[in-house]
Amino acid sequence: MIRTDALTKRFGRVTAVDAVALDVREGDVYGFLGANGSGKTTTVRMLLGLVLATSGDIEVLGEPMPGSARAVLPRVGALVEGPGTYPHLSGRANLALLDATGADGPRRTRTRRIDEALERVGLASVDGRPARAYSLGMRQRLGLAAALLRRPDLLVLDEPTNGLDPQGIHEIRTLLLELNREGTTVFLSSHLLAEIEQMCTRVGVLDGGRLVLQDQMDALRGPTGRTEVRTPDLEEARRLLATMPDLEVESTVDEHEGGRLLVRGAEPADLNARLVEAGVRVTLLSPERRHLEDVVLAATTSGTDRFGRAGASA
Template identity: 55%
Template sequence: MSAGLAIETEALGKRFRGRDAVADVALAVPAGSVFGFLGPNGSGKTTTIRMLLGLISPTSGSASLLGSAMPDRAAAVLPRVGALVEGPGFAGYLSGAANLARLDSADPVADPRTRKRRIGEALDRVGLSAASSKRVKAYSLGMKQRLGIANALLRPRDLLVLDEPTNGLDPQGTREVRTLVRSLADGGTTVFVSSHLLAEIEQMCTHAAVMRTGRLVAQGTLDELRGAAPDDRLHLATPDAERAIAALGAAGLTATQAGAEVVAPLAGRAIEDLVPALVAAGVRIRGIRAAEASLEDRFVALTGEGFDVAN
């Protein structure tokens, strides 16, 4: 396995009932990064995560966490890994603090002498100190998500794997999780975040990968995934959309109508060089601007799908 990678897979695959749920996945997650794992529902993200953590065995290929082969070296490497996968599961009749104490006591390498302090610190980091004595059955979904993250943070971790960590959180809670992830990364922890919320990934992550129907279709830094310079697209507000599309086509640009605007990839062209051609073609210009391609644009270009697709 390569040096400098917190997670690496080679041709990783999993078959269920003769069907490939995940096939030929080659992830490369740099140590110290905040890595977003993107894909529509049913694209194989959670299955991949379960293989990475040794919860299920791969049908083919290999995986490594923190330089150790999984699942062969799971006992040695997993104490250095915190995880929240497929939502937290807690005893509803126990308080948040009691649940964490129960889980920590089951950890063979956790120090019972520091348990109370570590639980208090973990609850404080996720904003649950005031609710620590409340029974978990009274927790909202967002509070349970926070408690799951607190459990992953009971001890220092070199790698944190979070599957949909902002599920059920209100905007304030989402911002707090985003801040927490950044602080962990600043402290040297690699954070691997599975999500379908593109806006959150753009604000939180340094790198990302995109899954589609069980296969990895792209990965890299966010700028590499966008695959464009900051002035990638022309946005033109005009009542003469058809005329503008024709004029831009004559200039070598493929334009389309998007709502009240005409949009075209600039492909290195400067807007000021296009305006005279538009005016000469009789296009009335109400507004014109250059905009950076978003991660959502790149995702749609890669998969042709939205995030409600589950097949």
């Protein structure tokens, strides 16, 4: 759906995007991660032909961009750097004008398509007030509704949950996953690790203009080799594990906090049997998996706070 080869953009002496090779496959929910200023938006704008690349190649929906923009863009819904609206018009009037000038659909179905788009983004009951009276979250929803007017094969979204409250973020996440199940490939640019981790099947990470990581989410969040055990009998479990002769005492319990033990050196089924036999109440026992933020921060040189997480730099 999206492929780039050595995609580069320079602004004078500054290299904003440096030899990026994206691989977004049909059916993906692709999370394009990076700290603010990492080059995400510049990359997205090049994909859509809004900014010309200094060098490199871009292919969207199997066609070269920007040369095939006329054929490609009617099949792409996009929201980049916030929604563009006419502030004196209502949300519905904005969508009607956009449909009349750009969306690829018959005029006789315009009202129905606008109603469907507003319904899907939670603006079905919006009144006739002008867009300038909308909250930031409402404007963001309206921009997403505009992207959906085309019933696109590919959605390209730059920070689509910007300005939304937690409930709104949940609703947009649910909507994007529904669209993906219906056949739409989603390319989602964000700096919010938690959102990407909950939604995406594939991830690319940009750091200082370079693509430093690109893989399936399942591969990135693979097992760590440790087993997570949760029990109300924490101290008893810890003492028991330390006495097991076939486990290395130094590496048996790696962390001890919040009712959780991380154990290395035992098969989960065997570990569970030993604990239960000794009378330890086990409420959860499963292989520990890596967190996306740990994988991302290990691959980048950015400070963790730039990704929305407090703490020291990676």
